Amino acid sequence: GALIGSRSYSSQIPSSSPLEPLDTYLRRHNGSSSPKSIETLLDKVGYKSVDSFVESVVPDGILSRRPLQISPENGLSESQLTSRLREIASENKLYRSFIGRGYYGTIVPPVIQRNILECPEWYTSYTPYQPEIAQGRLESLMNFQTLVADLTGMSVANASLLDEATAGAEAMAMGFHALRGKRKVYYVDENVHSQTISVLKTRAKTLGIEVVIGLPKDEAEFKSSFGTLIQYPGANGNIESPEYYQQLSDKVHGSGGVLAVATDLLALTVLKAPSSFGADIVFGNSQRFGVPFGYGGPHAAFFAVADSEKRKMPGRLIGRSKDRLGNPAFRLALQTREQHIRREKATSNICTAQALLANMAAMYAVYHGPEGLKNIANRVYSLTTYLASQIESSSSHSLVNNKWFDTLTVKLGGVTADEFLAKARSEYQINLFKVDDSSVSVALDETVTAKDVSDLVSLFTGSTVGLTTLSAADVQYTSVPEDLARTGKILQFAVFNTHHSETELLRYIHHLQSKDLSLANSMIPLGSCTMKLNATVQMAPVTWPEFGQIHPFAPIDQAKGYQTLVSELEADLADITGFDATSLQPNSGAQGEFAGLKVIRAYLDSIGQGHRDICIIPVSAHGTNPASAAMAGFKVVSVKCTNNGELDLVDLEAKAEKYKDKLAATMITYPSTYGVFEPGVKRAIEIVHSHGGQVYMDGANMNAQIGLTSPGEIGADVCHLNLHKTFCIPHGGGGPGVGPICVKSHLQPFLPSHDTVAVTSASSDGRAVDSVSAAPYGSASILPISWAYIKLMGASGLKKATELALLNANYMKARVGEHFPVAYTNAEGRCAHEFIVDLRGFKSTSGIEAIDVAKRLQDYGFHAPTMSWPVPNTLMIEPTESESIAELDRFCDALISIRKEIADIEEGRVPRENNVLKNAPHSQQDLLTSEWDRPYTREQAAYPLPYLREAKFWPSVTRLDDNYGDLNLFCSCDPVEAIE
């Protein structure tokens, strides 16, 4: 480092009292906090004060005068936060869980915990939209897909869904749409997890599907149904005979239906694959592959289908393609499901999924390998079998299921379930599952110890074996019965048979990680994604055992810490949004949309307006909006935008008028997806309200609002938040996320409930909608992150962050705007927290398109901004408050330098087809060749600006061949859908 020349520092002591802590968070979170740097930013934008600047951005009448109530006002210090969180954590009690029901104890391999779950290089990366700088996690997700496909026996698996229950709903929807909605009945075996059934019902209702619990006796009855869902092994632990499954499958298929099977990956390492009896869709939860309970999530659900169905499968799919040099490379296939989602024609709204957890599960399988996994499964099976034999031979209880993998349902003799569970808790600190008043179930897992088995035997049989611990000689390994057993090898791929020592796995994880660009490298200015700091102090609690090791169905009095945290977070989010109540259940923004619309629908029903089914959505909306609306049973009517990107109020009023008897809702994003605070938003809301509609606000852009305005004050009725954007949950390379909804009081009674657990935010009067997620609080174990962020910032810090987010965006706009056209600003030329760089003009002057600039940015060490959304051939830049001026400048310098490279083409100095932009990005292999015949030098390709000589991030492959990739998946490409 160099000496600071003339810059002078005040040597003044702080103005606060020394009793106040100094490890304050705001200055760590915000990229600029000194008065001097705020001044630099304001100068460039042309304002004298933050207040006058904010007034130029946020329209009069929108800007709030209401201070936030978040306390403490100035936030907790980092160590205060940690102390408080330790107190809360200690209110959770860690009993041993044998509850099962889709959630099982697992041993997280420490090397995976430390190097993925606790590693910012993994957790701060974005969805791999830019494959050249994401080959590491793409490879890992490909491992996940391979693992799932192999164990389920299916041809294709996706890269995760939100949870097992929503995966079930997706399976149902796939079946429904396969028959174009002509059949309405869906059969669901009663031996399916009840949380799955609950989510199916939520989803079914609005699609007009009739979920029938219990399979028909009569084969003919299947004819009315589009499909059937079973769980294998069943929720009660039972496994039917292969013949049973085959016959069922034949019946379903014979009547033209789709057979979906919910299953368990560990069981499948030793049991026959569902493909063996003809399953069409296979899904489940991969949690027990090394992802903690986390009080219900986040975990990666898996989803696999036959090859013929792969293009209809929901969720992200990683494909193998090749790069410009012909080298193999991975990419997100079928990207039309992503930001460019097919609006109301989409059959699923899934966007953010569970990439980080899928990667953990994949690495767990990589680490254990086929033999290791089978050993674990055989151990679980052997111990379950031993316990079963003890219960059968030495107790007055009887087994309900006579086959099993890991779960026994026990009909109790001479004792009620409540008494039995109470005894288990008080004498053994053990939780079991209450099936009914006289039955319980017990599920074993990888973590079970000899002491656990001894205690369970003792609990069920009354024998004193629990006083001493069983010794090795007492129990032998047994194999699953031959008729149920899988034959043939599993996971015969090199990656699952190589990295079995910790050294090897560490290197594999490190190697993948080193290919990927994350926030540890440079800013990721993705518009509408808010890639802000994910602070370590917020992340640390996620791996505390007190938050990780609780089963979601544990008795509530063991989860008091979670109750405290959830209540505080619900209240704070309600305050921030200007609403009255919050539900934390949805696992993503898109699920929040769906939940919010379900709530609106339930409300309309309750006031006798159930016939209203039109949802007005601006054309500029994110694709998930119309997709969610369709899923929630609404008909989507589009409303135009004006040339300057604002909602066309004239069109809106016309549509509202036209559909006034059927208008149910509108969905608005604010600031708009074009990055502007439209002054007309209040008028728009009035129009909808006055025509009988409810107003849904998409909170993806909440980072522009906090402390300055709020959906509630503007007049909306409900909104979702993306905690993985505004509230510091890291994006994890494509999830996890949390998409809570906040509502006005009239909607509060309808917030989602849960079938097994009484949820704090759900009313108990029967008006609550069914659940939208498998777990009562969705992805509970990452809620501490957002809770911590809010408590660290306090009311004043949150507002300062918003102001800086706006200021940073306008600073960049000012710099970039000197070289590129910037589309869509307000009357004063201001953007909100993001802005759109318009590249449409360059196609004709130079042949350059947005993708070329995006890829060239990689050569400068940056992740591209959001590309071609919401406007084709543009880049949408969102810096967030966490970036320093130095970093903003570095990015601006890169873009400006690219502008010069474009000028070189425009002015004929460089050919249109063979130039640094069209050939971008450049990998090492691309440049380190003896042959060189390009019209630019290797140095120009690799080091266009001096900072790159000190810190160069390399794309690990050259530009992906999208055509090749899509052609090898698609038979024909719909030109309407093809974006980019």
Added chain:
Amino acid sequence: GALIGSRSYSSQIPSSSPLEPLDTYLRRHNGSSSPKSIETLLDKVGYKSVDSFVESVVPDGILSRRPLQISPENGLSESQLTSRLREIASENKLYRSFIGRGYYGTIVPPVIQRNILECPEWYTSYTPYQPEIAQGRLESLMNFQTLVADLTGMSVANASLLDEATAGAEAMAMGFHALRGKRKVYYVDENVHSQTISVLKTRAKTLGIEVVIGLPKDEAEFKSSFGTLIQYPGANGNIESPEYYQQLSDKVHGSGGVLAVATDLLALTVLKAPSSFGADIVFGNSQRFGVPFGYGGPHAAFFAVADSEKRKMPGRLIGRSKDRLGNPAFRLALQTREQHIRREKATSNICTAQALLANMAAMYAVYHGPEGLKNIANRVYSLTTYLASQIESSSSHSLVNNKWFDTLTVKLGGVTADEFLAKARSEYQINLFKVDDSSVSVALDETVTAKDVSDLVSLFTGSTVGLTTLSAADVQYTSVPEDLARTGKILQFAVFNTHHSETELLRYIHHLQSKDLSLANSMIPLGSCTMKLNATVQMAPVTWPEFGQIHPFAPIDQAKGYQTLVSELEADLADITGFDATSLQPNSGAQGEFAGLKVIRAYLDSIGQGHRDICIIPVSAHGTNPASAAMAGFKVVSVKCTNNGELDLVDLEAKAEKYKDKLAATMITYPSTYGVFEPGVKRAIEIVHSHGGQVYMDGANMNAQIGLTSPGEIGADVCHLNLHKTFCIPHGGGGPGVGPICVKSHLQPFLPSHDTVAVTSASSDGRAVDSVSAAPYGSASILPISWAYIKLMGASGLKKATELALLNANYMKARVGEHFPVAYTNAEGRCAHEFIVDLRGFKSTSGIEAIDVAKRLQDYGFHAPTMSWPVPNTLMIEPTESESIAELDRFCDALISIRKEIADIEEGRVPRENNVLKNAPHSQQDLLTSEWDRPYTREQAAYPLPYLREAKFWPSVTRLDDNYGDLNLFCSCDPVEAIE
């Protein structure tokens, strides 16, 4: 990944009972564990069984038949280990510490904890001997040096020493040697930390120095002394006037002595620098810059001197030099202090230091910056001042010191110190320091809260302020008195004024890390260094608060967990070495040597053999051996080695005979530093014993012995172990380490004691030697790592690891030996756990030397083996048991490929001066140039083998110019360029 072809897997269930856990550690630790891979290794080496192989390596008569007693025999599983360790941890009680005395509470910034202390890329790297692949940590250590030099006001600081007390001893030794040992008296102010005085005494004794506690009144008395040591601020908290220090300094200098000042970095941010009154040497503990108490360590001591002294300063020194391209680059300067240490002429034996902790401290300063640090200091000062005023005005106690920074010594009124301390503990859970029967001291630090201050006021004054917590208005910031205050700015370097947001710091840490090669990249086959797996499950407890947040002088009953852990580890290490007792106090191997020799000396004294002062050391010994011997007051006599690398028994016998009346000891490394189990070792030991000497065994190579033989069985009397080699403590980029000594029972009474804490292993009968480290258990907080390793492996696992370490080495030797001469094997052609590749022949055939091969290995993605030690122009390869066959092969392939590159030179196809070896390593910048006139291609330089196209690790600079660097020692950040 690709399908595995014909490879077949057994589908058998495990042979153990399912009650046994499956998360066993051995298969994760050892790189090969399947019978098939062991067979592959044996095949290549030519043996049918591991036993017959081992018998060919370890001579008859050396091979032990004694099974280890470590329990459990087969080790704990990873989760069992963690449970057990949590139990142990919970025995430690976390009281609030205001003990001070060189150890202070600190807030470890979470971003530093996670991304350095918990990051394998940082903690598994080696000492930066290969600067081209270590620029990241070299830069960070340069930041540390700059920080220290700037705050102390001195010209040059080193890159850390082991602890404050040994730094004090080094300061004393520097002064002593400056006057060539002509003066013997060393004055030490009584206001120096007592643990420092204790270590000074240990060191002084054997050098013939007389440590006089208390400064002479009479100026003339200074004439007899070579130097004076004071503490600033004093141990009791007091600060004298600047005039006082100046006058003292004048007196010391006036009489030709050296003034050493022990100090505190935080205090120096606001107090005058010791340079202001002419200090010659300034040292202290940097712990409070973000490194936890850890029950005493590890922490980085700092050490700074005037420019004229820099070449005499002990410890590692990072210098700024340039690479082949003329680009600035960092390197370890003056490497003669390292492995090639100047044997008995060395004035210090320091080798492993505290790099990881120095990096943490440096990053802490980078994060806080000058203003942040001063704020912390002013806060501590203000609160201390407030507490002082309360004690003075409202209690019956009186202050002993009337000036202070953070520490007050209080003469108690009407209560004994013991009563007062008991009350503090029981009523407030607060620890203070007992000064004497009627005085205590209290030291404040960064972590102090309003509640803490309230409680302290309440404790000292009896007021009820503690019942409520003080509120901000009660206490104001005050500045240190003007006459004591520092003037002028601190830390005006760019690096300390840039990375103040968490995002910026994360990126800086990540950027540095990405330049460095660690075990997360590839094997680091450094002979004599044992770079094995540092497993996550072992590392995790290091950052548990129960181990981290205990002050080393906390009452022993609060540290019961540590007592348990220490006792078990002492016993296990004694079992492993075949000895009777263990001291865990030494902080490094070299300190272990010194401690062991001190013990021998004390023993000899005790049996009337105090005149014995000859230590026989083979010429092949590590430089620390003779250096330690000299430090311990022995005269070193060298003994030759035979041509095949063995100890020359004839020469040994002759020397023993010659010095039989004065022979005190011999130091032997076993297997020898040449990597061979010499059959003659027992005879050598007999010879020494029969001539009245004790036998010291250097345990650096213990990884070849565990479970197969032991120093005790062979006949040695004492050995040290490097827990940072054999016992899984990671090397941290150059420390921390632990160098315990194990001894036979006759030496046990002399194991080191501690002045403040009763150490478990120290006898209380007065025979124990004084302490060798500042803290009672040295680097206590990393002891859980080695404890965990031993418990995970169990007796059988430890033996299997040793066998595999030998087998891996012999496998590589077999492969490499087909292409290179391998020097020094036993009669059967076997090496031990390492072997020496002899490159001496290539100088004449091709001009190639060891350094060229070492640097070329970087192009292949590898860290070079130990270079030119113990034999010039050779490479010594130690694979350890943790490497897989695939990795061993990759390294062998690289070396064999390099052999072909040498052949190209030998056979004239390529010039002798301009070739891939002489130009190695190649950085990106070196290859990504348009100009290219070398006789090889860029691809040959970068991708000599195919695996490099998938995974290339790049040296960030080209070969360092060592001559330039040694001639031009720049040891701080560049002050020339102005920033921003």
